[in-house]
Amino acid sequence: xxxxxxxxxxxxxxxxxxxxxxxxxxxxxxxxxxxxxxxxxxxxxxxxxxxxxxxxxxxxxxxxxxxxxxxxxxxxxxxxxxxxxxxxxxxxxxxxxxxxxxxxxxxxxxxxxxxxxxxxxxxxxxxxxxxxxxxxxxxxxxxxxxxxxxxxxxxxxxxxxxxxxxxxxxxxxxxxxxxxxxxxxxxxxxxxxxxxxxxxxxxxxxxxxxxxxxxxxxxxxxxxxxxxxxxxxxxxxxxxxxxxxxxxxxxxxxxxxxxxxxxxxxxxxxxxxxxxxxxxxxxxxx
Amino acid sequence: xxxxxxxxxxxxxxxxxxxxxxxxxxxxxxxxxxxxxxxxxxxxxxxxxxxxxxxxxxxxxxxxxxxxxxxxxxxxxxxxxxxxxxxxxxxxxxxxxxxxxxxxxxxxxxxxxxxxxxxxxxxxxxxxxxxxxxxxxxxxxxxxxxxxxxxxxxxxxxxxxxxxxxxxxxxxxxxxxxxxxxxxxxxxxxxxxxxxxxxxxxxxxxxxxxxxxxxxxxxxxxxxxxxxxxxxxxxxxxxxxxxxxxxxxxxxxxxxxxxxxxxxxxxxxxxxxxxxxxxxxxxxxxxxxxxxxxxxxxxxxxxxxxxxxxxxxxxxxxxxxxxxxxxxxxxxxxxxxxxxxxxxxxxxxxxxxxxxxxxxxxxxxxxxxxxxxxxxxxxx
Amino acid sequence: xxxxxxxxxxxxxxxxxxxxxxxxxxxxxxxxxxxxxxxxxxxxxxxxxxxxxxxxxxxxxxxxxxxxxxxxxxxxxxxxxxxxxxxxxxxxxxxxxxxxxxxxxxxxxxxxxxxxxxxxxxxxxxxxxxxxxxxxxxxxxxxxxxxxxxxxxxxxxxxxxxxxxxxxxxxxxxxxxxxxxxxxxxxxxxxxxxxxxxxxxxxxxxxxxxxxxxxxxxxxxxxxxxxxxxxxxxxxxxxxxxxxxxxxxxxxxxxxxxxxxxxxxxxxxxxxxxxxxxxxxxxxxx
Numbered sequence: 001x002x003x004x005x006x007x008x009x010x011x012x013x014x015x016x017x018x019x020x021x022x023x024x025x026x027x028x029x030x031x032x033x034x035x036x037x038x039x040x041x042x043x044x045x046x047x048x049x050x051x052x053x054x055x056x057x058x059x060x061x062x063x064x065x066x067x068x069x070x071x072x073x074x075x076x077x078x079x080x081x082x083x084x085x086x087x088x089x090x091x092x093x094x095x096x097x098x099x100x101x102x103x104x105x106x107x108x109x110x111x112x113x114x115x116x117x118x119x120x121x122x123x124x125x126x127x128x129x130x131x132x133x134x135x136x137x138x139x140x141x142x143x144x145x146x147x148x149x150x151x152x153x154x155x156x157x158x159x160x161x162x163x164x165x166x167x168x169x170x171x172x173x174x175x176x177x178x179x180x181x182x183x184x185x186x187x188x189x190x191x192x193x194x195x196x197x198x199x200x201x202x203x204x205x206x207x208x209x210x211x212x213x214x215x216x217x218x219x220x221x222x223x224x225x226x227x228x229x230x231x232x233x234x235x236x237x238x239x240x241x242x243x244x245x246x247x248x249x250x251x252x253x254x255x256x257x258x259x260x261x262x263x264x265x266x267x268x269x270x271x272x273x274x275x276x277x278x279x280x281x282x283x284x285x286x
Numbered sequence: 287x288x289x290x291x292x293x294x295x296x297x298x299x300x301x302x303x304x305x306x307x308x309x310x311x312x313x314x315x316x317x318x319x320x321x322x323x324x325x326x327x328x329x330x331x332x333x334x335x336x337x338x339x340x341x342x343x344x345x346x347x348x349x350x351x352x353x354x355x356x357x358x359x360x361x362x363x364x365x366x367x368x369x370x371x372x373x374x375x376x377x378x379x380x381x382x383x384x385x386x387x388x389x390x391x392x393x394x395x396x397x398x399x400x401x402x403x404x405x406x407x408x409x410x411x412x413x414x415x416x417x418x419x420x421x422x423x424x425x426x427x428x429x430x431x432x433x434x435x436x437x438x439x440x441x442x443x444x445x446x447x448x449x450x451x452x453x454x455x456x457x458x459x460x461x462x463x464x465x466x467x468x469x470x471x472x473x474x475x476x477x478x479x480x481x482x483x484x485x486x487x488x489x490x491x492x493x494x495x496x497x498x499x500x501x502x503x504x505x506x507x508x509x510x511x512x513x514x515x516x517x518x519x520x521x522x523x524x525x526x527x528x529x530x531x532x533x534x535x536x537x538x539x540x541x542x543x544x545x546x547x548x549x550x551x552x553x554x555x556x557x558x559x560x561x562x563x564x565x566x567x568x569x570x571x572x573x574x575x576x577x578x579x580x581x582x583x584x585x586x587x588x589x590x591x592x593x594x595x596x597x598x599x600x601x602x603x604x605x606x607x608x609x610x611x612x613x614x615x616x617x618x619x620x621x622x623x624x625x626x627x628x629x630x631x632x633x634x635x636x637x638x639x640x641x642x643x644x645x646x647x648x649x650x651x652x653x654x655x656x657x658x659x660x661x662x663x664x665x666x
Numbered sequence: 667x668x669x670x671x672x673x674x675x676x677x678x679x680x681x682x683x684x685x686x687x688x689x690x691x692x693x694x695x696x697x698x699x700x701x702x703x704x705x706x707x708x709x710x711x712x713x714x715x716x717x718x719x720x721x722x723x724x725x726x727x728x729x730x731x732x733x734x735x736x737x738x739x740x741x742x743x744x745x746x747x748x749x750x751x752x753x754x755x756x757x758x759x760x761x762x763x764x765x766x767x768x769x770x771x772x773x774x775x776x777x778x779x780x781x782x783x784x785x786x787x788x789x790x791x792x793x794x795x796x797x798x799x800x801x802x803x804x805x806x807x808x809x810x811x812x813x814x815x816x817x818x819x820x821x822x823x824x825x826x827x828x829x830x831x832x833x834x835x836x837x838x839x840x841x842x843x844x845x846x847x848x849x850x851x852x853x854x855x856x857x858x859x860x861x862x863x864x865x866x867x868x869x870x871x872x873x874x875x876x877x878x879x880x881x882x883x884x885x886x887x888x889x890x891x892x893x894x895x896x897x898x899x900x901x902x903x904x905x906x907x908x909x910x911x912x913x914x915x916x917x918x919x920x921x922x923x924x925x926x927x928x929x930x931x932x933x934x935x936x937x938x939x940x941x942x943x944x945x946x947x948x949x950x951x952x
Binding site: 027032035093096097100101106107109112113114119121122123124126128131135137140165168218223227243246250260263274 | 707781807811921
Binding site for chain 2: 135240
């Protein structure tokens with residue numbers, strides 16, 4: 001590098017990092033900090049004012065009540081299921097798109113993966129209601145084919161399907177890029193050394209693509225973890241997510257301290273997840 | 287209807303002064319409506335600000351209407367308090383939110399003399415306890431309606447006449463009720479007739495034991511529920527697509543379903559029903575108070591009352607709206623009970639916020655926060 | 667990899683199925699824009715274009731659409747400027763807290779939207795800031811910056827720094843090097859990141875619920891319409907319009923991110939790339 005750059009290195013650094021850092025710290029992190037501090041306070045139920053009365057009541061309620069434990073496990077469980085499903089769906093697709101598809105087809109596939117992202121999330125979920133309803137398209141097709149109907153509308157199954165559908169593009173993209181970046185020479189070398197297709201895939205490709213998969217999983221996991229709209233639209237009687245209770249606490253009951261206490265669950269889960277993901281190199285693959 | 291020009295006004299409008307802790311201040315109510323400020327920010331139920339009556343209002347008063355929709359009373363309360371209360375000018379609060387807003391100092395008294403339509407309101411809604419405190423009107427009543435029993439006539443072959451239908455295991459997996467803690471009151475209402483030994487007189491004033499009984503009833507209902515509907519369209523879809531055949535509903539869903547050809551009907555069972563009565567309330571820190579008054583005036587006129595009633599499927603507060611309703615849609619007046627006798631009104635237990643005050647002197651009833659917790663626990 | 671014929675065919679079939687999975691709900695949405703009834707049910711009782719006219723004339727929809735476009739444009743611009751600055755700083759300089767900054771910059775995307783939304787909401791309420799386009803933009807910009815940052819950083823990491831050195835050796839100063847060497851390389855990454863940021867902002871619902879005032883963005887307008895259900899097909903019409911309008915930029919974006927000239931994905935990359943161990947063995951791109 002030029003000597004000049006070195007001398008003004010620190011100045012450059014301050015300038016280049018100054019603006020985004022200021023943005024982040026001031027607004028975002030401060031907001032987060034204030035939010036999680038308020039978890040230790042409580043709210044006057046009638047006037048709605050937050051009382052700065054330090055206590056652990058909110059956390060106690062969450063830990064001791066079986067309801068919130070159930071809700072938390074349900075949320076995390078479905079998030080995990082969705083992540084695994086999307087990974088399984090995405091890997092073969094991404095492999096084909098990245099390495100086997102001709103250029104023209106690649107463009108088409110790319111557009112097809114991105115178009116759902118441009119289509120309103122709400123409307124896509126709404127379309128699934130039509131598919132999964134009792135008299136919906138899925139049952140109609142099954143009846144036409146001679147099978148009985150399924151009753152998965154408004155249930156955890158429905159949520160699993162819809163979430164997997166919604167976040168699939170987020171999983172496909174980093175995995176696609178990861179497959180693209182594997183140099184052909186590696187695979188040739190592996191073949192030369194005598195490994196057949198599946199072995200090469202398992203021991204050469206997969207480890208190299210893993211960062212991409214983990215990167216995609218950050219999205220699928222976190223997006224499912226915090227979502228409350230899909231459970232509202234396609235969930236059933238027992239489908240409340242952490243996000244639903246949080247949303248009701250904030251936007252409806254005006255009990256921000258309790259909501260903040262609840263929100264520490266996804267925060268902690270994602271915190272751990274991110275640390276693990278970083279170890280696996282996912283950050284370079286985002 | 288033109289906005290009146292001011293004559294010797296005392297300042298702008300009632301803003302409740304600098305401090306807001308619910309104290310009524312008669313002294314600074316306006317005596318006439320000033321010039322419009324050009325904008326009006328409303329918090330409203332979906333369908334309360336349709337073009338049909340908003341557009342004429344905008345062109346006549348020059349007040350551009352921005353509506354923020356809220357799906358529940360609680361949401362409305364939260365929105366009203368946002369940003370120090372000056373974000374929105376008015377809110378169409380139901381009875382279970384209005385008192386909280388009044389007590390919290392979020393809304394200001396209004397001068398009903400400036401709202402000519404008020405004179406023609408049904409007597410029960412001129413100064414109801416949910417929006418009139420100590421003689422002070424904190425807004426003008428708007429419309430009202432019952433929570434009905436909705437059923438599919440094909441699958442429910444005998445006409446139901448009791449709320450027991452939605453607790454009947456015959457319809458397991460095909461029942462739907464609103465996803466709202468206030469639904470506990472509906473269970474309490476049912477219990478007040480079927481288990482009089484519990485001593486429930488007011489479904490919104492429940493002691494611990496009465497609350498537990500109501501929640502237990504709801505717990506037995508939970509396996510029957512296909513989905514707790516949160517949005518009106520949820521219920522419409524549930525019935526239209528065969529996922530539910532019976533449930534608790536608003537008239538709006540019935541109309542929409544019938545218009546689309548679904549074989550549904552609704553009724554009020556013999557135990558009676560809960561209901562909602564809405565009030566347009568003025569924010570204590572409204573930034574566009576003149577437009578707000580102009581809106582209150584407009585929305586209380588018979589024709590607009592009729593339009594909204596038919597559009598949403600509710601009952602207008604203004605008695606004179608009846609003839610207009612029939613003009614827009616034949617038979618609408620009777621269909622939406624706009625000319626119903628007072629006994630019909632009295633049979634409905636309107637939403638109100640549960641508080642510790644039982645209304646009979648004792649203070650050991652359960653408050654809304656407890657209801658919310660119980661509801662969340664029940665749903666799991 | 668010497669993939670056998672069968673494997674190839676299987677992968678192609680899998681890809682086709684995934685394409686069907688991704689597209690089916692979208693086709694459904696488009697189909698139901700022609701729904702004669704205002705209730706969504708199957709089967710469709712005929713086709714009608716009657717909703718198109720009322721949608722175009724719906725002023726609330728137009729305002730919401732315009733607000734969404736403005737919010738997305740501003741957020742994306744901020745994101746491109748600040749995100750690229752942050753990417754440069756993290757890539758070029760080694761400084762204390764670099765890892766932390768990297769970690770923090772992932773948070774807006776990794777943390778569930780409801781947390782971001784709640785935090786910002788509380789922050790604005792506490793600071794008595796009026797909710798307006800500004801607060802919406804702030805909310806969106808937090809995750810838009812991250813999207814651009816990730817793309818820019820990934821591209822920088824894959825750039826051979828020898829180019830920069832070569833440019834310096836040939837006498838160009840810092841600014842010229844930036845303009846003629848670094849910028850062209852990173853430009854397409856910024857475009858790709860910017861497009862993704864735009865998409866995320868345009869369709870954002872959860873954070874916007876908490877940061878919008880009396881205004882409606884398009885997703886909020888859609889949610890309002892879904893709530894009531896009276897004019898549902900209008901929502902489908904709008905979504906159809908959006909899809910049609912965005913297919914072109916998305917296709918362009920894909921083309922841009924492929925042909926960079928200086929480097930080709932998968933062959934020859936910078937030293938900082940986590941997935942390379944044999945960079946020395948890899949040939950630079952022709």
